[in-house]
Amino acid sequence: MAITAAVSAGADDPLTLRQLRLRAPRPDEVLVRVLASGICHTDLTTRAAVPAELPIVLGHEGAGVVEAVGAQVTGVAIGDLVLLTYQSCGTCAECRRGFPGYCAQWAVLNAGRFGADSPLTGESGPVVGAYFGQSSFASHVLATARNLVVVDPGVDPVLVAAFGCAVQTGAGVVAEVLAPGPDSVLAVFGVGGVGMSAVMAARALGVGTVVAVDLSPQRLALAAELGADLTIAAGAGDAAAHIAELGGATHALDTTGAAPVIATALQSLTARGTLALVGLGPSPLPIDVAALIGRGKTLRGSIEGDVDPQVFLPRLIDWHRRGLLPMERVVRSYPIDRINEAIADMASGAVVKAVVTFP
Ligand SMILES: [Zn+2]
Ligand SMILES: [Zn+2]
Structure with missing residues (x-):
């Protein structure tokens, strides 16, 4: 399908909004329409490290609505509001002990995928995607049941998008x-x-x-x-x-x-x-x-605070609903076409938590 994404091509160039192709979800994947995505300092350090010849879609604090669910996925339904977080394998020793942040496959699953492994392609060739199992500076992403958490549809996705990385950390x-x-x-x-x-x-x-x-x-x-x-x-x-x-x-x-x-x-x-x-x-x-x-x-x-997002993100949502995590005091939102302004405000410290939104 055609999607819109903010593509980073080198540390010195602004991100540009481009039309990309996102492949169809596999049986273990979920298609999510992104409503909001936080910007984390790790996005900026990755952007600085990735060479210009490897265009990448960053973003790893997505929140959105499920649009399609692979046949093998359980516990997720079309229309669910979900928070996206980092990816983990679920089968290694640390994942089994409840510490998926120390997953043996962490780097492979979160650094982004290129070439035939990437779910994204652009006009002029492949684009690095699946960054933190998502690449959420995009209108749509593919995720799995392991790196998404279904949350109460009553919460504001703009305010809770950052729960999947900065806030849980x-x-x-x-x-x-x-x-x-x-x-x-x-x-x-x-x-x-x-x-x-x-x-x-x-x-x-x-x-x-x-x-x-x-x-x-x-x-x-x-x-x-x-x-x-x-x-x-x-x-x-x-x-x-x-x-x-x-x-x-x-x-x-x-x-x-x-x-x-x-x-x-x-x-x-x-x-x-x-x-x-x-x-x-x-x-x-x-x-x-x-x-x-x-x-x-x-x-x-x-x-990531040593937490298991499947356990800890619902606790954070509960705190937020009780007024204990007043994210409305911390978050400033920017439409996706102003993502470069949001990044500049993050880098300068003018905003504590910048969140980009999709129409
Ligand atoms: Zn982060
Ligand atoms: Zn693992």
Whole structure:
């Protein structure tokens, strides 16, 4: 079928809306008409890494309506509102243990497919598709039952589209990995889409003290309204010293991937505190081993918050319905023909979560 998609062809060129062909769904696939798609920083890092001769349709926070269901698919019906998330195999050891984020086939299933493996073709040849099992900067995508979750048709797809990556990462790492309690101090470094979700989740979970650290005064002001007890403007003083005045952070989260920020986050931990990393940055990372050992600190990485989307996304929808994830304060929507403006606003920090919409 003919679809419309925002095609990326090199880091320096704007995305262009093009007509592409999407092949028919296979027996294990579902055809989804996309209503909204969040823009995640991973889209931008992939865009920067993919050479211009490999045009790609990015996007991995889709929300839409099911238009066709393959014969082998159960639990999904035409007309269902679905959220799209990353893809996983369902059969490897980590998938069977309930940690599909650590699927043995992660890279193969999420990096995008090219040539005969891609579900997309363009006028001038193949286009990389199935990025994160979706490529949701498009009017229509193919997904499977493993990377979609059927949700209540009453929710606004624009507000919940980002649940499938940024929000489950930020909320999941707080709820499932760090698990701070009412006596804990949680410091969140970087309050973009992921960090702001962590702040909202921490408030929903009754975490004792939540600290937000960021460069942007606007994002810090919003973090304060959404649940941060203390905000610290990074660069305007020693964030670790401010956090030390609270007795140190029992738990910290880095969403930036920036080595100096990670060093500050580690430094801000109290004895036996844990820092979780969810932002990809340049490695290797210099680590103060003596401080790590001497203070019994834990450094932990996490992908997608360690959560199983089939279990965690319904929980997030429930929080959202109860007002605990006020995404209307976080999301700004842009029609798909303004996707380059949305990307620029994301990159500059002018918007916490940009979501593109399809007519
Ligand atoms: Zn993402
Ligand atoms: Zn797997």
